[in-house]
Amino acid sequence: MGELTWNFDPILVLGYKAHCISSAIDTGGFKIVENANWDRGMSTSLRKGVTETPARSTGFMFFLGDMPLVGPSIIREVLKKAEDGASIAAPVFKCRRGFPVYFNRNWAPQLIGNVEGDRGARDLIESNWQDLSPVFTEDRGVTMDVNEERDLARIKSYLDEEGLEIGV
Numbered sequence: 001m002g003e004l005t006w007n008f009d010p011i012l013v014l015g016y017k018a019h020c021i022s023s024a025i026d027t028g029g030f031k032i033v034e035n036a037n038w039d040r041g042m043s044t045s046l047r048k049g050v051t052e053t054p055a056r057s058t059g060f061m062f063f064l065g066d067m068p069l070v071g072p073s074i075i076r077e078v079l080k081k082a083e084d085g086a087s088i089a090a091p092v093f094k095c096r097r098g099f100p101v102y103f104n105r106n107w108a109p110q111l112i113g114n115v116e117g118d119r120g121a122r123d124l125i126e127s128n129w130q131d132l133s134p135v136f137t138e139d140r141g142v143t144m145d146v147n148e149e150r151d152l153a154r155i156k157s158y159l160d161e162e163g164l165e166i167g168v
Contacts, residue, residue: 009031009053009054009057010029010030010031011030011031011033011049011052011053012027012030012031012032012033013033013034013035013045013046013048013049013052014032014033014034014035015034015035015036015037015038015039015044015045016038016039018034018035018038031052033048033049033052035048040117041116041117041118041119042117042118042119042120043115043116043117043118043119043120043121046062046111046115046120046121047111047112047115049062050108050111050112051112057105058104058105059082059102059103059104059105060102060103060105060107060108060111061075061078061079061082061100061101061102062099062100062101062102062103062120062121063099063100064099064145066145066146066147067098067099067141067142067144067145067146068146068155069139069141069142069144069155069158070098070099070100070141070142071139071141073139074091074100074135074137074139074141074142075100077091077135077137078090078091078100078101078102078135079102081102081133081135082102082104084133086102086104086133087103087104087106087107087131087132087133088101088102088103088104088107088125088128088131088132088133089101089102089132089133089134089135090102090125090132090134090135091134091135091136091137091139091142092134092135092136092137093137093138093139093140093142093143094140096143097125097132097134097143098137098142098143099142099143101121101125103121107124110124111124140158141158144158
């Protein structure tokens with residue numbers, strides 16, 4: 001696949017322990033936005049990111065901080081769907097939608113006004129499934145998150161199977 005020509009204004013929305021996180025990671029190139037309402041669910045961070053996005057942006061691509069295995073090739077494939085005119089695009093692994101998720105700018109009003117709680121835009125996607133352009137993948141990393149210590153064993157197993165290493 002050829003190189004895509006995209007301009008990004010990356011926004012990192014931080015909630016719980018925002019200061020600790022921002023001081024512990026490299027935030028270079030990101031506009032850091034603090035979500036004081038993080039305890040009301042993922043949707044508050046999603047809305048914060050959308051409202052902080054420059055008006056010239058043609059869309060939004062959402063990543064989750066607890067999904068460390070989303071790689072550059074799947075990002076390029078989702079962006080290719082967007083470039084080809086997709087309204088919503090996301091990877092799908094074995095019938096399960098993963099991340100990152102792209103929304104065209106036309107979805108901004110619904111992303112700001114119609115998402116609630118800790119489901120993010122899941123309900124919006126499910127009620128508008130006909131607008132989803134899936135990126136079918138064999139990479140289960142697009143669906144693997146780390147919420148508890150036991151999830152780390154799944155991540156390690158994945159990395160071992162794929163012959164990958166990470167620096168800690």
